[in-house]
Amino acid sequence: MTQRPTIGVAVVGTGRMGADHVRRLDRVTSGARVAAVVDVDADRAKRIADGVEGCAAFTDAAQAMAADGVDAVLIASPGPAHEAALLAAFEHDLPVLCEKPLTPDAASALRVMEAEQRLGHRRVQVGFMRRYDAEYQRLKALLDSGDLGRPLMLHNQHRNVSTPPGFTNEMIVNDSAVHEMDVARWLLDQEITAVTVLRPRASSSAPDGLDDPQFLVFETDGGVLVDVEVNLNCGFGYQVRAEAVCERGTARIGEGVDLVTHTAGRWGGTIDQDFVTRFEDAYDRQVQAWIDATARGETLGPSVWDGYAAAAICEAAVAAQQEARRVPVDLVDRPPLYR
């Protein structure tokens, strides 16, 4: 066991996710402290900062990054604000944990990727926190072991109790399916090359104008078919399941059993009602991993390349959704920094 410094983090954005990350860094993550919080709402920033020892409040991200005691940046502001915050962090050469999406579209993600390459080393870890979920990690380890042979198909289900007001068909792709894109790419270590979006008749539980559920099919450059049920008004719970079909067997996660009851005519367990319950540990592990890597001077985890790929696939998927056809995914060549 070698000694390690405590990392001072500036948290950019103090909405739901940002405030939760402040709590996590202050109360859960070992080796970190919240040195600064940033929000365009100065009052909110101050209120949050007051609850944390030695934490300063800012309304400008670049200013916070220049402050004393800031060693790293966690970006949890709305997506359109990410690019500017990332470029500011690059100027100070600070390690960043950037909530997904990296940026709202492929073009801006590409600009970020170019900027990081000019920096000459990786500084950004993208917040695809499923990679830190214990079940996904066991599935990944099993696929990597080769024990089941080569993967052939992935069947995924992504279910929410209900959508918040204002949820659109594009958000089905950009906010929900995006996790499935990243996790498929990561599990398979393959790029997605085409997307098709199919729709059954909408559920009567879906709000007017939202075609929910939808069924996405991804094709990969390794010849794997990935299908995804996105079902955001399923009513019964938050459920993320995956089954990998390989040449010599299958493996599946997301059945999530702990307490099993037997009551009046029925046996079974409960279903989580939101992603916080289901993936709380993954969030903790993600931030811990970032702090640990930062303390060692490294940047690991989902990269800007992964953020860019997600953005590019989302663009193809929205087109596939709107035009009811298969849409190829075009990616730039993978830069050496991300190989």
Place this chain on the structure above:
Amino acid sequence: MTQRPTIGVAVVGTGRMGADHVRRLDRVTSGARVAAVVDVDADRAKRIADGVEGCAAFTDAAQAMAADGVDAVLIASPGPAHEAALLAAFEHDLPVLCEKPLTPDAASALRVMEAEQRLGHRRVQVGFMRRYDAEYQRLKALLDSGDLGRPLMLHNQHRNVSTPPGFTNEMIVNDSAVHEMDVARWLLDQEITAVTVLRPRASSSAPDGLDDPQFLVFETDGGVLVDVEVNLNCGFGYQVRAEAVCERGTARIGEGVDLVTHTAGRWGGTIDQDFVTRFEDAYDRQVQAWIDATARGETLGPSVWDGYAAAAICEAAVAAQQEARRVPVDLVDRPPLYR
């Protein structure tokens, strides 16, 4: 309890399935006896007949149907011989249990359907025995109850350990996926209107020339999406699973747990290795249901319409498979006899 007669059955075809049906009618099914067996191989017919009390051997199906004591016909000959046998049974107005496929293509199925309509009443039950499987029956009952709301999607997996020599891409549709077509139509009480067939890179366990696994998507006239993984060289077992995704919940079958062991580092159960083990009870129940209905002078169960629909969907699916595109399914109007 009212008394009932014993039904004398002529079994046409004494190959693997036919011989098994003879055993079933003789040893398992109550209220039936095997009155005649028919095979173009006279020796085989005689050998089988000798093992059953009061059973005569024939090489001609029509002749057997005219014999004394024959009250019903079970057709288990190869598919191309079905049409002639069915028409002969219609001439004697005998109830028929016809192994699937009804006939090898939609055109011949249509001819049989027309002949049965001329007869004026249903006489044919098609051997889609999954409808008699206890798990599918519970799933059907749940869907029919409306407790989960309207079905939106069906996810199905159809897995075999390995394919026999000579298995072709067309057989993936006509021999394997055909069960999924019928069971989807039956579970949903909807017709299939279009078929798409997708293929991942073939498994290295698949024989040369066979694109296995394949992934089929059916669309129905009720707006339900049905996806089917057909995976015939999965290596690990015979596995038929279905998950119905409805507006207020999901239901799934095929997890099949009875004996669970905990041994060196691993808990779990066994997987059936063939359809005989998995669906033995369904075969028994199917033949029993047919004999019971026949004794009451009724014809129930999967009809010629169901056999015809399966043939038409298979034709569309083979085209979808060969041309790598979505192919609509064209059905004639449903005749009054089958409403």
Place this chain on the structure above:
Amino acid sequence: MTQRPTIGVAVVGTGRMGADHVRRLDRVTSGARVAAVVDVDADRAKRIADGVEGCAAFTDAAQAMAADGVDAVLIASPGPAHEAALLAAFEHDLPVLCEKPLTPDAASALRVMEAEQRLGHRRVQVGFMRRYDAEYQRLKALLDSGDLGRPLMLHNQHRNVSTPPGFTNEMIVNDSAVHEMDVARWLLDQEITAVTVLRPRASSSAPDGLDDPQFLVFETDGGVLVDVEVNLNCGFGYQVRAEAVCERGTARIGEGVDLVTHTAGRWGGTIDQDFVTRFEDAYDRQVQAWIDATARGETLGPSVWDGYAAAAICEAAVAAQQEARRVPVDLVDRPPLYR
């Protein structure tokens, strides 16, 4: 396949179990017919007989056994009537399937056993139908295989929704736990040598005067400990589970999964509400096995020795229950006929 005769059965007792066996022999069991029914209530006997082709009604069991066409006897009358019916069957040397209990106590069971030995061959199969349950058979096969090593403990749960009026503490042993005694002896191929009965405070769901649940511990001559939760007012279902703990692993049955649903916050399946649903197939298989053996001139399955052993263990268990102490089980030496 060799031809076989149809066995004419006299069913003695036409109460709930008897009437169900008549239906089974007439409608389910292949190779059998109900030749006679016997009941002290002549009207009931006649009413049942009228529903079955070629079936005669009797009020006297011995008379029925002497009738034409009676090849075998199924005894489903109340326990106290069993001894006389068994001895009558021995006089005609008829194969008997005798519902459990063989007789109400060890002394009378011993008399039946002596009578069968004088006959010189086995004629009685006792109705311990769990031996014909598919799950118990798989557990037995696994234990016999030795794959898990020697058994060390059996944990059993025997749960009913509620007890009928008039159910007594003695019936907890004689009607419920008796199945666990037989199945433990059969699974282990060992005799039970001592019994202890423990009681938690009674459930508020238990009727006044009934100490339910109870917890029984059996010791065997092979050093295995068998514990049994008998819980007859559990409220939620009919549930029979067993876990065998062996030297190299455990195996368990009774988890019974087929249809699994995911609905509002809960996943799971249903629990059977009575033994008919749970063990229907076992009853069918039991009677079929008896008819098949009878047709071959054999007597197999649970023997008079097994019926006697159950009676002797029940007597010890009732004493253990009443005196709140461990009570040894005394068995006569096993006669050669039953080795």
Place this chain on the structure above:
Amino acid sequence: MTQRPTIGVAVVGTGRMGADHVRRLDRVTSGARVAAVVDVDADRAKRIADGVEGCAAFTDAAQAMAADGVDAVLIASPGPAHEAALLAAFEHDLPVLCEKPLTPDAASALRVMEAEQRLGHRRVQVGFMRRYDAEYQRLKALLDSGDLGRPLMLHNQHRNVSTPPGFTNEMIVNDSAVHEMDVARWLLDQEITAVTVLRPRASSSAPDGLDDPQFLVFETDGGVLVDVEVNLNCGFGYQVRAEAVCERGTARIGEGVDLVTHTAGRWGGTIDQDFVTRFEDAYDRQVQAWIDATARGETLGPSVWDGYAAAAICEAAVAAQQEARRVPVDLVDRPPLYR
């Protein structure tokens, strides 16, 4: 969110458990730092201290407790050293997390309890970390809710792959079953009043002289029966399961499913091989809970009363084991401090 101080902890004992707690406090637990380590082996203490920023090494526990920056004590030394360390901590009025056992016997536990009462407030949290396991917590919450009615029985299994050399029959009680005692008392909120220990023939996997497995029965003052299979050479895994049988249903934990595979003829998951994997999160949560309470000036969690009760039940269980009889458990009256 209010600010909170960082708690400086002296860790007494740097063996396997102690060293692991140092790592946990340094790397996992938020709000804590390791201020001192104590070991009779001065080299080992120094080696551990060198790896942690600002950590001093001691060979004497009392001296460490007097050192600057020590706000709390974690005792992980061998059981016989606990009493002295606890009394020293009381002198400095320091909060203590004391690994189980509190002390090796009931008499010394009673002395510690008396000393804490003289102190006038609780300062000791005993290391019964199962109370911090997520599954046990859900089971406890369900029992407390009363949804299933009053508990009637608890069935528990405690299985290890194999015992280390030198493991004795007494250790089966004092090292293994002790967890089941505490968790039963905690789940039920009842005291154990008598203990019986039964033994099947020993497993051939058990080392000579060790009667493994054993079967313990606890009776509680609320009339609940608790049975425990302790099976320490089961060979297949580390497995802790519990089923609570209540008046209106049952609940069980320890089935632990995440990744489920389907491979050659078998479906299922893996079994943990040791308690570190199974209860790692519980250890983390336990220490975190202790640090959080300490920062608030409180002492919560398992108390000296719980440590004493465990010691007294262990003494009764060892007597029950040695004398093969039911042994009542005698507890002093519960002091007001622990009500």
